[in-house]
Amino acid sequence: MKSIVFGGVKFIFLVRGEKLPQAKIGNDYGGSYLIWPRKNGLWDVRWKWLDWQEITTQQFDDEHAAFQFAHEHHLKRMKKLGG
Template sequence: MKIFKTAGSRFLFMALYEKLLDEPDDGYSSTYVIWPRKNGKWDVRWKWAGDWEEIAPHQFDTENAAFNYAYDHNAERQRRLENSSRKQ
């Protein structure tokens, strides 16, 4: 597993057939997992509080495309949090 951490979020990159047995508990509030499917496509899930959520409407052709989608999801989520805190 490869791990990329940024701005309170982490991105876990799994290998084919690798299992996420014990999620690393290192204080990050938001986690994305990206892994290859048997069909050659890439999938992504997000966990903030509770269970893993499917955030993409489809699987991706490359690991990079899946990561870009997850990263954009994270950036948009951060923008919404910042905007809501400014309004308060």
């Protein structure tokens, strides 16, 4: 697992077969994005504020594309919030 914090939001990246430890799911940031590879080889994204939410049904070809989608989602949220 690796993670980065950008703009007060945590982006968490898992590798194939890795589970997210419960201790890493806290609300100590302005939300979290989880990015991980599915069994079918495509990448998935979830957003968490209070609970994990599916923000798209789209799956992505690689980790970078999934991160780009999550980052754009974050920027749109910030724009709506006036930030």
